[in-house]
Amino acid sequence: MKQRLFKVQALVFCMATIGLTSCGIDMPKEVPSSFETMTVKKQDITMPMKFSAKMKGKADVTITPQVSGQLMKIMVNEGQLVHQGQTLFVIDSRNAQLDLEAAQANLDAALANENSAKLEYESNKNLFDKQIVSRYMLDNSANAYRQAQASVAQARASVNRAKVNLGFCTITAPGCRP
Numbered sequence: 368m369k370q371r372l373f374k375v376q377a378l379v380f381c382m383a384t385i386g387l388t389s390c391g392i393d394m395p396k397e398v399p400s401s402f403e404t405m406t407v408k409k410q411d412i413t414m415p416m417k418f419s420a421k422m423k424g425k426a427d428v429t430i431t432p433q434v435s436g437q438l439m440k441i442m443v444n445e446g447q448l449v450h451q452g453q454t455l456f457v458i459d460s461r462n463a464q465l466d467l468e469a470a471q472a473n474l475d476a477a478l479a480n481e482n483s484a485k486l487e488y489e490s491n492k493n494l495f496d497k498q499i500v501s502r503y504m505l506d507n508s509a510n511a512y513r514q515a516q517a518s519v520a521q522a523r524a525s526v527n528r529a530k531v532n533l534g535f536c537t538i539t540a541p542g543c544r545p
Contacts, residue, residue: 432458433535449540460536467529474522477515484508484515 440457443449491508494500 428541430455430538430541432456432538434458434463434532436460436462436536451540451542453540454537455540456538458536458538460533463529463533463536467526467533470522470525470529474519474526477518477522481512481515481519484512488512 436458438456439459442454442456449455488505488508488511491500491505495502495505
C-alpha cells in the first residue's frame, strides 16, 4: 500500500510540474490577413455537357446529282431541318451554261437554214408552176426544207436538254414520300 501511495504522490508531482511549466508557453497570436473574402450565394448554374448521339431524320432521302461537276456551295448543315424545294447544294454551272449557249447558237443557225430552205422551196414551187424548173428541183428543195425543219426541232431539243442540265446544277430538297 505504501508503494501505491508513492506512485500516487509521484504522479501528482509530475502533474504539478507539467502544469507549472506549461503556464509559461506562449500561445500563437492571431495575425491579421490580407486575403479578400466573399459571401457565397446559393444559386443554380448551367453546365454545358456534350453527348455523342446518332440522329435519325423523319424521312432520310438519298440525293444524287443528275450532272457531274465541282460542288461550289453547301447551303445546309448536317442534321438541319430542310423543306421541300429548299436549295441544298450548288454545282459549278459554267459548263452547263456554255452548253446552253452553244445549243442556242445551233438553234439560231438551224432557224436561219430553215428560212433559206423555205425561201428556196417557195421559189422553186413558183418556178415549177410556171414550168421553168423540173420536178426534181422542186422535190430537192422540198426535201431540203423538211431537213431544215428537222434540224430546227433537234436544235430546240438540245436547247431544252441544256436548260434541264443547267437546272440540275442547283440541287433542291425533294418532296417527302409518305
